[in-house]
Amino acid sequence: MGNLLEGKSALILGIANRWSLAWYIAQAFVREGARLAITYQGERQRATVEELGAELGAALVTSCDVTQDEELAELTSSLEAAFGKLDAVVHSIAFAHREDLSRPFLETSKSGYLVAQEVSAYSLVSVSRAVARLMAQGGSIVTLSYLGAVRVVPNYNVMGVAKAALEACVRYLASELGSSGIRVNAISAGPVKTASARAVQGFSSMLDHVASRAPLRRNADPAEVADAALFLASDLGRGVTGNVLYVDAGYQIMGM
Numbered sequence: 001m002g003n004l005l006e007g008k009s010a011l012i013l014g015i016a017n018r019w020s021l022a023w024y025i026a027q028a029f030v031r032e033g034a035r036l037a038i039t040y041q042g043e044r045q046r047a048t049v050e051e052l053g054a055e056l057g058a059a060l061v062t063s064c065d066v067t068q069d070e071e072l073a074e075l076t077s078s079l080e081a082a083f084g085k086l087d088a089v090v091h092s093i094a095f096a097h098r099e100d101l102s103r104p105f106l107e108t109s110k111s112g113y114l115v116a117q118e119v120s121a122y123s124l125v126s127v128s129r130a131v132a133r134l135m136a137q138g139g140s141i142v143t144l145s146y147l148g149a150v151r152v153v154p155n156y157n158v159m160g161v162a163k164a165a166l167e168a169c170v171r172y173l174a175s176e177l178g179s180s181g182i183r184v185n186a187i188s189a190g191p192v193k194t195a196s197a198r199a200v201q202g203f204s205s206m207l208d209h210v211a212s213r214a215p216l217r218r219n220a221d222p223a224e225v226a227d228a229a230l231f232l233a234s235d236l237g238r239g240v241t242g243n244v245l246y247v248d249a250g251y252q253i254m255g256m
C-alpha cells in the first residue's frame, strides 16, 4: 500500500472485466489510497462490474453510457453526493463496429465512422464537461490512446482516426482547463489482450511483432499502464498536461 492518492477521489470509466486496462488502473488507484467510483454501460455488464466494484471497495458503482447526456448528468449528481469533489478521472472507453476493424478503411461507412468518433473521442469532451465543476480545486483527466492515432496500423482503421481526434481533444481540453488547475493527458498504451483489442483483426500478430521489435523486446504490461495513470493522476504529474505518454516498451521510436 502506498499513499500517492491518499484523500483523493477518482472516477474510472471503462471496466468491463478483469482484462480491462481500467481494471488494472482501478487496482493501482486503490493500492495508493484513492476512493473510487466506477461505471458500467447498461444492464449487460451490471453484475460483473458490481462484483469487481465490491472487490475494489468502490464507494460508487453506477451505470453510464457516455453517449447519453442524461446518464452523464446523473453521474455528476451521484459523484457530488458520494464525494463532494473529484480529483481524478480515467476515461478508458472506445468502440467501433467489428467490421470496420477488418475490412479496408476505404469501405468505412458514415455511420461506422461517426459511432467510433462519438464513443471513442467526443465522449472525452462530454465526460470532461460533466466532471469539471466537481474539480474546482483542480484535478487530472487521463484517457487511453494507441499508436494507430499517428501511424498506420493494419486493420486499426477507423479507430486510428478516432484516436487521432481523441489526442487532439486532449490538447484543446488541456489548454482550456489548465486555468482551472485541471490537467488532461493521454496514455498511448502498447497492445494488451482485452475484449476491445481482440476485435481488431490480426491482433495476436501485433503482440508478436511488438515483442520482437520494441526496444525492451517485450510487450507493455497492463500494470505498467496503470502505474503511468497513477503518476498522471497524482501530484507527481503536477507539471504535465496536454501530453501523450507512451507506455509501449518503446515500440513507437522504431523506424524499421
Ligand code: NAP
Binding pocket: 013, 014, 015, 016, 017, 019, 020, 021, 022, 040, 041, 045, 064, 065, 066, 067, 091, 092, 093, 094, 095, 119, 144, 145, 146, 147, 188, 189, 190, 191, 192, 193, 194, 195, 196, 197
Ligand atoms: P475493454 O476492456 O473492452 O474496455 C473498453 C470499455 O469501453 C468497456 O468497458 C466498454 O463497455 C466501454 N464502452 C464502450 N462503449 C461505451 C459507452 N457508450 N459508454 C460507456 N462505456 C463504453 O478494452 P480495453 O483494451 O481495456 O480498452 C480501454 C481503452 O484502452 C480504450 O480506449 C482502448 O482503445 C484503449 N487502448 C487499448 C489498447 C489495447 O491493446 N487493449 C491499447 C491502447 C489503447 P462494454 O464492454 O460494456 O461495451
